[in-house]
Amino acid sequence: MKKDFYEILGIDKSATPEQVKKAYRKKAIEYHPDKNPGDKEAEEKFKLAAEAYEVLSDSDKKARYDQYGHAAFENGGGGGGFHGGGMNMDDIFSQFGDIFGSAFGGGGGFGGFGGGGGQRRMKGSNLRIKVKLTLEEVANGVEKKVKVKRKVQAQGVNYKTCSTCNGSGQVMKITNTILGRMQTASTCHVCGGTGQIIESKPPQADAQGMILQDDAVSIKIPAGVTDGMQLKVSGKGNDAPGGNSIPGDLIVAIEEVEHDSLKREGENLHLDLYISFAEAVLGTSKEIETVGGKVRIKLEDGIQSGKILRLKGKGIPSINSYGSGDLLVHVNVWTPKALNKEQRQFFEKSLTDENFIPHPEKSDKSFFEKVKDMFS
Template identity: 80%
Template sequence: MKEDYYDILGIGKNASAAEIKKGYRKKAIEYHPDKNPGDTKAEEMFKKAAEAYEVLSDPNKKARYDQYGHAAFENGGFGGGGGMNMDDIFSQFGDIFGSAFGGGGGFGGFSGFGGGGQQRRVKGSNLRIRVKLTLEEVANGVEKTVKVRRKVQAEGVTYTTCSTCGGRGQVTKITNTILGRMQTAATCNVCGGSGQSIDKKPNEADAHGLIQKEETVSIKIPGGVEEGMQLKVSGKGNDAPGNGVPGDLLVAIETEEHDTLKREGDNLHYDLYVSFSEAVLGTSKEIDSVTGKVRIKLEPGIQSGKILRLRGKGITSLNGYGAGDLLVHVNVWTPKEANKEQREFFERMQNHENFVPNPEKSDKSFFEKVKDMFS
């Protein structure tokens, strides 16, 4: 079982944004590779701290984690940091450390390969797409195949060390202030932080040695996702110049409205209309569900407003705990018009004891039914 993100950072579940950042900085400095060379356990803790911070520092991801736990980021990771490597961490969170390791706001020049003194690898830009799902796909999970146009490094591109930054990817600037001389570091504007300049490239490549290429990407979407959730497919964004880290493909989830089923959390609702005769005599009906058609039996004398619960026929829970229910709301349809023969029949039955309302104690009121539905 994965460790709790709050425990990893040593903070409480009600921690503020500043406390989350402080907790991450403390843990990351403690387990930083420059401080623990060759220590695989420290490196693992360093990655765990970065993964926890990536989730808890984002209000949307934090809200999903607080509600669903680690299950919110399974099967492709909905923004979770489970697939983060050293380059991801350095490119995203380097500014957290300030000057803790030298290098004016970076990671002391850690390259992500276990050595010091090299430039940090830059990360390519992210790509964003939208994927629309049917209610059946949302309920059961689905694997989608999409075509993405992304920038990749062209064949035949060669690089040389950037003469401006000397391969560090950063340039240092010293400024005289009233407080004394201050040293700051900024991304090299010549190489864009890669530490490399293009030596040779084919004509079709851009200034960074990249070309557009269409690729097919497979996306595994777990059951239980909701409108607006975002899935991250690591490494399927644009390539970065040189030996940089590819960006990510961010997939926004959209859901289509179903003709007969309405979603409420993990439960589904279905309005079933039956005739007065069917309600009196009883019947069986075929209704929609997210796994196909199902047949249900209505007992004779069923009342309008009755709610039938089909357990496990709802949406698969995102946290992995089974599935919700399908709630069938029975509505007895009263004819708006009646012919002479029909009117005479109901006039004779109007005062018959079988037609006089006589609810039993087991017949719950509307408010009791609503209460049971949400409990």
């Protein structure tokens, strides 16, 4: 079971964005690979801290995490969720390297991930798509295969060391000030900080050595997702230029298609069931639709319009695996609008019949009590 993000950073849910950032920087410096060479446990804690910060520093992700926990960012395994099984070092230093400041040579990196020289691995831009799901797919989970047009590095692109920064990714500038000569470093304007420039490329590639390519991507969507929720498939966005770059991510926005008869309210579902006056009087059984298929329910004789039948566990599964919601069947007795002569005479005779005069019992709840029970 994954450890709580707040516990990882040593903060509580009321922490301000500045407190979140301060707590992450403290943990990141404590477990930084430069301070713990060869220590796999420290490296894992370093990654977990970055993963926690990625969520808790973003107000939208934090709100979803507070509501759904880790399940909000899971995608059934594989490349799913916001993290796809954990962040890697390239992600961490490309996104949060500036937080380390000058603690590790200014670049925040180490070894092959940046070193003290400042060269950084470029990460490609993210792609965004919208996936439509039926209510049945939301309830049961589904694997969707989509075609994505993304930028990838063309075959045959060759790189050479940038002569402007000599492969460091940074250029040094010395300025004379009243305090003396000051040296500052900035990202190389020629290579963009990668330390490499294109030496040769095929004719179909653009100036950055990229071509557009259609890729088939499989997305595992867990049961219980909500309209507007976003999932992330790592590494399926655009490539970045440079021989040492990493691709961006594919952001998948969920759009829920409205069902013909079932209406969703959180994890519960609502169904309006219309029956005839005769069926209400005599009782009947009805076949109704659920997200798991059709089921038959029994209506007792004398059932009243407005009666709510609760089918336990026939709603939408909780994305946190806390069980499923219920299906609430709202019984509506349909009053006929046109009667023939014989039918009219029958009801006219019934006007004074004791059995047809309303006699609500104390156990019969009012409309407002039913609404209160429904939302309790």
